[in-house]
Amino acid sequence: MSLLDDFTVRALLGGLGLALAAAPLGCFVVWRRMAYFGDATAHASILGVALALGFSISIFTGALVVALAMALIVTALSGRGLATDTILGVMAHSALAFGLVAVSFLPNIRVDLMAYLFGDILAVTKIDLAIIWAGAVAVVALLVWRWNAMLTATLNTDLATSTGIDPRREQLVLTVALALVVAVAIKVVGALLIAAMLVIPAAAARPLATTPERMAFISTGIAAAAVIVGLRAAFALDTPTGPTIVCAAALLFAISGGIGIITQAHKKDA
Amino acid sequence: MLITAEGLAIKLGGKTILHHVDLTVNRGEIITIVGPNGSGKSTLLRALVGALAPSSGRVTKAAGLKIGYVPQKLQIDPTLPLTVNRFLNLPKRVARVATQNALEQAGAAQLGNRQMSDLSGGQFQRVLLARALLSTPDVLILDEPTQGLDQPGSAAFYQQIEQVRRDLNCAVLMVSHELHVVMAASDRVVCLNGHVCCEGAPEHVASAPEYRALFGTGTGGALALYRHDHNHSHDHHDHHHDHEAAE
Known part of the structure; x- marks a missing residue:
């Protein structure tokens, strides 16, 4: 266990755990155009952090419960009059605001809110690591188990129904997985940048992939690379780690986009 | 009936x-x-x-x-990379021979390795038909x-x-x-x-x-x-x- 005593090793393992969970799930977020949904769930998790601190339960549990509740409420409300993005806007920012206000009611606890908004991967403990990896394994297991059904439901809900798949159930599975990732990621990149780790690696993988499965694998690779490069760059440049990881992911997105444009042009020539 | x-x-x-x-x-x-x-x-x-x-x-x-069902609108999001063969293998894997047969029956024999997003309207409809035929529907x-x-x-x-x-x-x-x-x-x-x-x-x-x-x-x-x-x-x-x- 001596290796885990090094905080840089813990940071690296924590980041890789997040990459493993967020990247394949992020593919579904991109395919289903749910980018803003991830954002909203993440913002709501700040309320969970406040509640967790208030009731002295673990941050992970608090964030998970609120993220889950938020996701379920949005799912239940959508399709009843208001457009989904309006519901998301109302829910996300209300939850964030209530969270920030709630935190101010905790006089006895000195809360470093920045740590929850932007994450503090260098402060990841062994217990955090265990939670992150347990969450990551759970999310990946969920995705592997439901992969084909979720993919079919993503293509077309009627098509899914006609083959005996309940699209609402698959939507629920996805929602639960999303809440899990948000809860796991809060320590690593923080509530404001979780959506970036969901969406950017998946978007970067798109031009390089020909099947959904390859896109999931490539996006995981890109997310892992972003974590490694981001951590090193943060050390070298003395910059905040979470945002540096997202910057690395954004650069990889730009590179893959460039490769995509070049291969497209090649195809047209041929 | x-x-x-x-x-x-x-x-x-x-x-x-x-x-x-x-x-x-x-x-x-x-x-x-x-x-x-x-x-x-x-x-x-x-x-x-x-x-x-x-x-x-x-x-x-x-x-x-x-039942082999072809829905009215099936828009595949351009962010989802999907070959015709992979599409036919959703939600269940089927034998290579079966997909090839279905494609031939639908008049789309050559399309197996193409991306869904690259197909013309007519090709797309034929692939949907092939998918519906996979289960040898009644x-x-x-x-x-x-x-x-x-x-x-x-x-x-x-x-x-x-x-x-x-x-x-x-x-x-x-x-x-x-x-x-x-x-x-x-x-x-x-x-x-x-x-x-x-x-x-x-x-x-x-x-x-x-x-x-x-x-x-x-x-x-x-x-x-x-x-x-x-x-x-x-x-x-x-x-x-x-x-x-x-x-």
Whole structure:
């Protein structure tokens, strides 16, 4: 266990755990155009952090419960009059605001809110690591188990129904997985940048992939690379780690986009 | 009898879309549902497939009935990379031979390795047909399978459907706007407008007053009676605008 005593090793393992969970799930977020949904769930998790601190339960549990509740409420409300993005806007920012206000009611606890908004991967403990990896394994297991059904439901809900798949159930599975990732990621990149780790690696993988499965694998690779490069760059440049990881992911997105444009042009020539 | 709907009513968001619909689908017949926009054609198909629950009445299916369903709109998000072969393997993996057979039956033998997003309208519809054929269905349910195709394209597609019907001896139930093709290619036409206005052999329906009332006695009626010769259908690309006027 001596290796885990090094905080840089813990940071690296924590980041890789997040990459493993967020990247394949992020593919579904991109395919289903749910980018803003991830954002909203993440913002709501700040309320969970406040509640967790208030009731002295673990941050992970608090964030998970609120993220889950938020996701379920949005799912239940959508399709009843208001457009989904309006519901998301109302829910996300209300939850964030209530969270920030709630935190101010905790006089006895000195809360470093920045740590929850932007994450503090260098402060990841062994217990955090265990939670992150347990969450990551759970999310990946969920995705592997439901992969084909979720993919079919993503293509077309009627098509899914006609083959005996309940699209609402698959939507629920996805929602639960999303809440899990948000809860796991809060320590690593923080509530404001979780959506970036969901969406950017998946978007970067798109031009390089020909099947959904390859896109999931490539996006995981890109997310892992972003974590490694981001951590090193943060050390070298003395910059905040979470945002540096997202910057690395954004650069990889730009590179893959460039490769995509070049291969497209090649195809047209041929 | 493969599928029977009795006194079927469907409400969506508090609005009654279909009421008192009786419909029977028998093996080997091609039934086409026609009707104006908003007449509940797609809703009826979705109810028969099981995607919508009836608010009253019921849908009965033969035991072990296999349905091949092609939904009206299947837009594959461009962010989702998907080859035709992978698409055919959803949600269940099938043998390579089976996908190749289905593609051949649908007239899309060469398309297996192409990206779904790169297909033309006609190719896309054929791939959807191939997917529906994979389960060797007893009933093929197609919701406007030729939308977006030009006239030769849709004529060729309907010929393919007839071929499939001969090969599999399955029933075909489809929605179409192309009245003249419908008249040529169907055994039975069901004219729908919230309920079944009239149904029967194409000739019978075409002369029915209910049908005339819906599609007009002017160009609409004339178009409906007009039987198209598929052999020289080039240069006819502008025809479908006429049908739109007739809707």
